[in-house]
Structures are given as C-alpha cells and as structure tokens.
Amino acid sequence: MTVALVTGITGQDGTFLRQRLLREGVEVHGMVRPGDGLARDLSSAHPEVVLHEVDLSDGPALRGLICEVDPDEVYHLAGVSSVGFSWQEPVLTGLLSGLAAAEIFAAAWQLQEQRGRAVRVVQASSAEIFGQPRVSPQDEQTEIRPVSPYGAAKAYAHHMAHVYRGRGLHVAACILFNHESPLRPPSFVTRKITQAAARIARDGRGELVLGNLDARRDWGWAPDYVDAIVRAARHVVADDFVVATGRTHSVEDFVAAAFSRAGIDDWSAHVSTDPAFVRPVDATEQVGDAAKAHRELGWSPTVDFRTMVARMVDHDRQLLEGEA
Template identity: 65%
Template structure:
C-alpha cells in the first residue's frame, strides 16, 4: 500500500487532499501541530471522520529534528508539503516566523525525504505547494515557469526560498516537484481570507444579520480557481514521470470588486454598493502586481485543466455560508 505524508492536513487544500488520497486506497499520514501551536481541532476531527485509517503525527514545522523523525517513522512513498504560513497579511506581522515555517522547514523536509531515499534505496516523491507570490512584481503577464522570481512580501520570499530548495534537491536526485498555485478557494477557506469574508458577509447581509461589509482595496486583481482542482494538480505533479515546476492557474483575472458583486448577486442582494465599505487599514503594506497564471505546461504534461469557473467558485462558497446560517436558525 502506498503511504503518503501530508503536512497542512487540516487546512483547505490538505483536507481535500487527504480525502482524495484515502479514496484511492492510499495510507494517509497527517502531520499536525502540537496543541500549544494552535492545532485546528475542528479540522482534525473532520479528517478523522472523513479519512478512514488516518494516522496522525505531531510535530512543529520549526523543529527540523522532529520533521525528520516523522519521515523516518512513516517511510512515505509520497510527501505533500502544504503546510506553512497561509496569509500574506500575517507574514508582514511575523516575517521571521514566516521564513522559518514556510521556508526553512521545507529544506528540512526535503533533506529528510532525500535521506530516506538514500537509506532505503527506493524513490521518495515530494511535491511542494509553491505560490504565485514568488513572482512578486512580475513584468510578464501572464506568468509561467520561466518568469523571474522576485517576491515583494515576506510570504513570497519564504516561498521563493522553498521553491529554490526544491530545485536543489531535484538536482541531488530527489523526485521533487512544485505546483506554483495561484489563488484558489472553496467553502473550506477560513474567514481570515478576504474571499470567505466576502461570502460570509454577503450571506449575513442577505439573512438580515448584518448591514455592512468592510474591505480593503476592491481593485486588486487575482486569478481565482477551485481548491479541489488545485489538489488534483498537486497529485499529478508528484506522480509525473519527471519532476518539474508547474504553474497551476485558470488564466482568467478578476478583481475583488468582481468577487463582491458575484457573491452579493448569488446571495440575492441587489445593490452591493449600499452595503460595502472600504478601509485603508485593510490594505497591505505592499502587494504583488497582476497575478495571472499560464498553466500551459500543467495542461500539456499533466493533462490538468480547471473544472470550475469563477462564478462556480463564488456560488459554492455563498451557498455554503447561506446553508450554515439556515442550519443555525433551525
């Protein structure tokens, strides 16, 4: 039986991935943080219910020795690294923590996987969830795998270090791939992200629970996709014949304003402008330029294509939030 180690298992992508792997008969091992480090107990409970035979391992990403001990104990065939600081905004508040958790920890995990491969003589496959933030202020639009890496945020810088380390270990003989993920959403996205803040806000306003929603800039453009699609890309990249880097994106850009308009329309609120306020306090110190991905390589090599468009993503999220409110009222 194939054994897979998934970091960030209780997050949006991790939960979809664990369920997807278990459905095909893979033995899933989830790396979770110590309780003092803020383990997502609700997410972990969901995983234990949704993933038959799930095995959990407790380790702090900042503890390289602990990561190596988990890899040595599990002896995985596949390693999916989805863990790390997930918020660009938070990375400005904690740049050092971001560098350790989203950058240095990846190097420790790659070293552990390479050492396991050397010790056992069998292939260990690794995929790193990279990010469009590594491109920073890219002059090239859309961006692809050849776009220069020059991040403009602590989050992007940490991800860039990790991305380069994957290339280093690939050169060392490890089957290490990256998926350069553009923004991707689902009903499992936490409310700390602007997309879920929008869909929850629209649902609450439609239900009469709130009257206003406060956001930052509405002009920011992003390439938004469907999280389960991006999980499929990660699996395909890890299992590809040759390890490589793959941009995973829809190739279509929408503004935050587009997201707001679609969410309020789906919730049945006619005039979203009457309910939305902007506050400079929610604007980041610096933001990346237009993030628009060219997923040609993923399409041609992996056979990957997105299955859900922008309107479908927004609709799924709003419907979920409306359903949560309806359930609470029963």
C-alpha cells in the same frame, strides 16, 4: 500499498487531498500542529488516517517523522498561509514556510538514499514568489522577485526544491495561484466576502469592510488544484508547474458575484473600504499560464469563477440556515 504523508492535512488543500488519497486506497499519514483542535475532529471522523503531532519549526522532529512514516509520497502543504500575517511575523514566516521545506527535502532525500527507491515530494509553491511580475501571464520561467515576507519564504522553499531535484530527489513544485472553496477560513478575503453576502441577505442589513477593491487575482477551485498536485507527484519527471485558470477578476468582481448570488442587487450600499486592510506592498495583477500543466500533466480547471463563488455563498447561506 502507497504510503503518503501530508503536512497541513487539516487545511483547505490538505482536506481535499486527504479525501482524494483515501478514495484511492492510499495509506494516509497527516502532520498536525500540537494541540490542533481540527485534528481531533479529523481523527474521530477518519480513524484510518494516522496523525502525527509535530511542530513545523522543529527540524529534528520533521526529519524523525519522515524516517518513521517511510512514505512513498510527501505532500508539503503546511506553513503560514496569510500574506498579511507574514508582515506581522516575518521571521516566523521564514522559518515555517521556508526553512521547514528544506528540512523535509533533506530528510526525504536521505530516506531515498537509504532505502534505494524513490520518494516523491510536492512543494506547494505560490504565485506570490513572482511579486511584481514584469510579464503577464506568469509561467514557470517568470522571474522570481517577491515583495512580501510570505513570498520571500516561499521563494526560498521553491529554490531549495530545485537544489534537491538536482541531487536526484523527485520534488515537484506546484506554483499555485489563488484557489478557493467553502473550506477557506474567514480570515481570507474571499470567505469574508461570501459570509458577509450570506449574512446581509438573511438580515436585510449589514456592512462589509474591505481593503483594495481593484486588486486582481487569478482565482480557481481548490479541488482542481489538488488534482494538479497529485498529478505532479506522480508525473514521470519532477518539475515546476504553474497551476492557474489564466483569467483574472478583481476583488470588486468577487464582491459583485457573491452579492448577486445572495440575491442582493446593489452591493455598493453594503460595502466600504478601509486603508487598514490594505497590505504594505501588494502584488500587481497575478495571472498564470498553465500551458505546461495542461500539456504535461493533462490537467485543466473544471470550475469557473462564478460557479466557485456561487458554491461558497450557497454553503455560507446553508450554514446560517442551520444556525437558525
């Protein structure tokens, strides 16, 4: 039986990945933060998932976990997930999203050397490593030039994946562009928008305050991106793979689609902007070229932008109906 270790198993991507691996009959181990309340819910719902409480900043504990689980596959998804938070805690972001990845790669390589068989690792990289790209769309050859602490930490982890790949570790780096689902926390602008649209549609009034409405992103459906991650782990050759839709939409487009799905024609009457929500430095237009993933992994997105937004709004409206 294949044994998989998933860091960040209680997050959006970790949840979809856990569901996928369990369906396949994989023995799933998950790394969670000490005291993570979501871990208790997961343990109750899926006792077959073996959870391990480990602090991502504890290097010896990470190495011990890899040794204890003895995995065939390692999916490293954990880390700081917010660009905004990374500006508040840049050093912590470097530790959790950069150095922790290096610890995991080193431990996986050492385990591989000891047992004489491959350990397959996937690093969840990010389009934020490109920062202010000089070319569009971005692919695996695009220059890495981050403009945020989050992007810099992810860039370090991305480079370390290359280093350990050079030592013979099967470590694939999936450069994930923005991907969403109803599992996104409200701290993310996309979920903030869909929750507000659902609430205003129910109440007939309300206000949504946002930052830069002109920022453009390449948004995809999270389960599609998890599929790419699994394909990359099991591909015959470890490599870098951009995972993206190849199409961009602005935050304003997202707002318009969400409010339209909620049945509100004039979204502008309910939306305002506040400079406090604008990042100190924001990446320019990010759009990915996933031709390599299409060609080598046989991967392609299955859910378009409007369907993704509609599913998120419908979910939030159902939650409000449940509360009522």
